[in-house]
Amino acid sequence: DFEASFIRLIDKVTNGSRIEINQTGTTLYYQPGLLHGGSLEHDCSPSRSIGYYLESLLCLAPFMKHPLKIVLRGVTNDQVDPSVDVLKATALPLLKKFGIDGESLEIKINRRGMPPKGGGEILFACPVRKVLQPIQFTDPGKIKRIRGTAYSVRVSPQMANRMVESARSILNKFLPDIYIYTDHMKGVSSGKSPGFGLCLTAETINGTILSAELASNPQGQGAAVLPEELGQNCAKLLLEEVYRGGCVDSTNQSLALLLMTLGQRDVSKVLLGPLSPYTIEFLRHLRSFFQIMFKIETKTPEEEHMGGEKVLMTCVGIGFSNLSKTLR
DSSP states (O other): OHHHHHHHHHHHHEESOEEEEOTTSOOEEEEOOEEOEEEEEEEOOTTSBHHHHHHHHHHHGGGOSEEEEEEEEEBSOOSSSOOHHHHHHHHHHHHHHTTOOSTTOEEEEEEOOBTTTBOEEEEEEEOOOSSOOOOEEOOOOOEEEEEEEEEEESSOTHHHHHHHHHHHHHHTTTOSOEEEEEEEEOGGGGOSSOEEEEEEEEEETTSOEEEEEEEOOOTTSSOOOOHHHHHHHHHHHHHHHHHHOBSBOTTSHHHHHHHHHTSOSSEEEEEESSOOHHHHHHHHHHHHHHOOOOEEEEEOHHHHTSSSOEEEEEEEOOOOOOTTOOOO
C-alpha cells in the first residue's frame, strides 16, 4: 500500500519513467526517467508517515530540472519513520553544508496528522544545484543549546506542558539553555486522530545537530502513554544520541554519505557515530551503483575523550553534475 504510493510519488517528480508491476505485486520493473520537479501535490498512504517519502525526496530534490515545491498529505508524526519535525531540524542544515541553500529551501508544517488516520499536510520546497560542495566535517564541537517541540493534537493542551516539564527535569542537570516550544493545533489543522509527542534537538558550537523524538501510541493500539514518561524517555534518547555523537545524527547518516558521493572530485570527510544497520546497507548500495568505496577509520572514545566509538568516513566524490538544470 505505502510502497505503491511511493512509486506514484516518484512517477510524479520524474518525466518518462517506466514502471511495471506484476499482478501479485512481487516483481517491479523500473526504468528511471529524468528528474523534473516543479509544483506538485501527493497524498501519502497513512500506513507510513510523510517522513518515509520525504527522506527520498531530500536525496533527489537538489538534482531536479525545476525547483521542487511539493505538498504532501498524510501522517506527520509516527513511531516508525523520522518525523517531519526531525527532518526539518536536522536534514535542512545538512543540505546547507553541501551548498544547497537559499530562501526556497524549507519544510513547513501546515497541519499535523497522527496515525492511524493522518490528515496532516506539509510543504517541502528545495532549490536546484548544478554541483555539490565537498565537506570536511570532522569536529562536532560541544553542545551549546537544546531546542524542541512538544506537540499535541485532539488532546488537552496541558499534555504538551507536562512533556516539557518532565524532559527539562532531566536535561536541566546538564545545560541551562533549553527551550521547548509547545505546539497545540486545533480544528482543521489538528488532523483526524488524537495524539501527542516530543521532538528534541541538541545543537553544538560547530553547527552539528543531533535529534531524538517519541510519539504516543496510535489510537486503539497498545497501552496509553503518560506524557511524563514520554518526556523523560525522549530526553534519555537525546542523551543516548549525544553519547553516540558524530557530526551527523543517526537519522541522516545515509543522506550525508550520498551527498558526499555525488560531490565534486575532491575529498570529503565526515565523523559519524556508530553506523546504523540502515546506513551499512546503504553503503553497499552506493558501492554497487557508483562503484565508490569509503575509507572507514574507527576512533576510540579515548582519542575523542567522549561518548561511544566514532567512525571517520572519507571518500572522493564522483563529480556528478546536474545536466538537466536549466541555464538562466
